[in-house]
Amino acid sequence: MRIILLGAPGAGKGTQAQFLMGKYGIPQISTGDMLRAAIKAGTELGLAAKKVMDEGKLVSDELIIGLVKERIAQDDCKNGFLLDGFPRTIPQADAMVENGVAVDHVIEFDVPDDVIVSRMSGRRVHSASGRVYHVEYNPPKVEGKDDVTGEELVIRPDDQEDTVRKRLAVYHEQTEPLVTYYKAQAEDGKCQFHSVKGTKPVEEVSQSLASMLG
């Protein structure tokens, strides 16, 4: 199964990706996590991406398309994958079509901006795995520690309120047009388009996704 998770920053893509990976046995491809790993490793890609990400802007299509193309070609993606945070622009979506990468399901997470701003202030992440928590809505078993490894949780540098607002503006301008794009593809029978209310509790969103995907 090939799935695209489409939604604003903080809509819950990474959280539900954890659930879907376990349920369907397909890998999560999070371009955000891949970029953060590159920053940590100090690679050329990481150096180029850091400033852009800290400002809440998008990394160039060219860099991202190359990154995803390479990742999708790996063995573990043979039976499907979960795209989290890609595509994020019309040229990125067009690149998938040009490279013959079809998808089965596109899921849009519907969450209003004001909910997102308040959510982000409580997010904590485990950098190595990409596991996501929230101090109130999805707390770890031990405060400040990852459930699996017990390692320290951190706050993402782009989760400050002014950066979150910039990321939301970028989302509305550059990514939201993909909703119309994929609705049109669904009408042509190329994929299925679903919209999920991302404001419900984490488990309820997971249940909705499971019934949509079968």
Ligand code: AP5
């Ligand atoms: P990326 O890492 O993709 O960030 P994002 O899209 O902004 O999304 P987030 O990871 O912030 O949110 P999410 O939807 O995964 O929400 P989460 O599950 O964590 O990208 C970061 C940057 O990298 C970009 O700004 C850009 O610079 C660059 N980049 C990445 N991809 C790119 C691309 N394709 N092209 C160009 N540039 C790219 O949840 C958020 C919080 O809410 C958590 O605390 C969680 O516990 C909580 N929560 C989740 N669900 C619920 C719920 N139902 N109820 C209550 N709380 C909930």
Ligand code: ZN
């Ligand atoms: Zn995420």
